[in-house]
Amino acid sequence: MAEEFRIIKRPLIQNAVNRPGRPLKNGNLIMVTSAVPGEGKTFTSVNLAMSIVSELNKTVLLVDADVARPSLPNVLGIPTGPGLMDLLDNPATEMADVLIRTNVENLSLLSSGNPHARATELLASDAMSRLLDDMAQRYPDRIVIFDSPPLLVTTESRELARHAGQVVVVVHAESTLQADVQRALSTIEQCPVKLLVLNQARTLAQGAYGYGYGYGYGR
Numbered sequence: 001m002a003e004e005f006r007i008i009k010r011p012l013i014q015n016a017v018n019r020p021g022r023p024l025k026n027g028n029l030i031m032v033t034s035a036v037p038g039e040g041k042t043f044t045s046v047n048l049a050m051s052i053v054s055e056l057n058k059t060v061l062l063v064d065a066d067v068a069r070p071s072l073p074n075v076l077g078i079p080t081g082p083g084l085m086d087l088l089d090n091p092a093t094e095m096a097d098v099l100i101r102t103n104v105e106n107l108s109l110l111s112s113g114n115p116h117a118r119a120t121e122l123l124a125s126d127a128m129s130r131l132l133d134d135m136a137q138r139y140p141d142r143i144v145i146f147d148s149p150p151l152l153v154t155t156e157s158r159e160l161a162r163h164a165g166q167v168v169v170v171v172h173a174e175s176t177l178q179a180d181v182q183r184a185l186s187t188i189e190q191c192p193v194k195l196l197v198l199n200q201a202r203t204l205a206q207g208a209y210g211y212g213y214g215y216g217y218g219r
């Protein structure tokens with residue numbers, strides 16, 4: 001599993017920090033999404049964050065952008081509290097007040113924050129554009145990973161995708177319909193770098209239903 005994530009993170013890191021002559025706007029903002037719910041977005045976001053942070057000199061901010069159904073608090077055992085929604089809704093909230101440090105060096109978390117009736121509008125707001133640009137530029141060496149809602153169920157991820165330099169689309173092997181994957185990809189056509197992760201693929205070596213990752217590029 002660790003080896004699979006090493007393979008997945010390599011091009012993401014290269015695109016984020018080092019594209020000589022081909023700068024990628026907001027390349028350090030990586031959005032993890034999927035076509036439909038339950039394909040492994042949170043699993044991939046957390047493992048990708050852990051894998052990237054294990055590199056020398058890499059800091060990672062993992063953001064729970066699945067504001068309608070936040071899952072990082074459960075998965076990582078962090079308290080629910082102020083986070084992304086509060087940063088967008090309340091100008092008095094500072095990033096430093098809501099960032100959650102972890103016992104993993106160089107890994108911090110931003111929870112989705114207090115539930116908000118106008119969550120989708122907030123994610124599409126000018127405040128969100130400013131926040132994302134600030135996240136991308138203030139620490140250019142930091143990689144920000146967004147655990148995001150599924151593309152075909154809500155429109156929030158499409159808003160996020162307008163700002164993310166790279167989008168990782170998780171596809172549940174032998175479960176998600178090809179047509180759904182294609183429809184999901186068509187909603188984020190404008191995004192410069194899209195990578196597909198085939199999750200829980202059956203591999204020849206395993207011979208049975210396993211947890212392998214396939215890997216593909218879309219550019």
Ligand SMILES: Nc1ncnc2c1ncn2[C@@H]1O[C@H](COP(=O)(O)OP(=O)(O)OP(=O)(O)O)[C@@H](O)[C@H]1O
Binds near residue numbers: 040044
């Ligand atoms: N490669 C994998 N190996 C083992 N377990 C996995 C793998 N991918 C996903 N899972 C498990 O499958 C379940 C669904 O995954 P996950 O919660 O990451 O999906 P999701 O896309 O975030 O779902 P949602 O749309 O509900 O947010 C979880 O229990 C997760 O631990």
Ligand SMILES: [Mg+2]
Binds near residue numbers: 041042043066071147
């Ligand atoms: Mg999730």
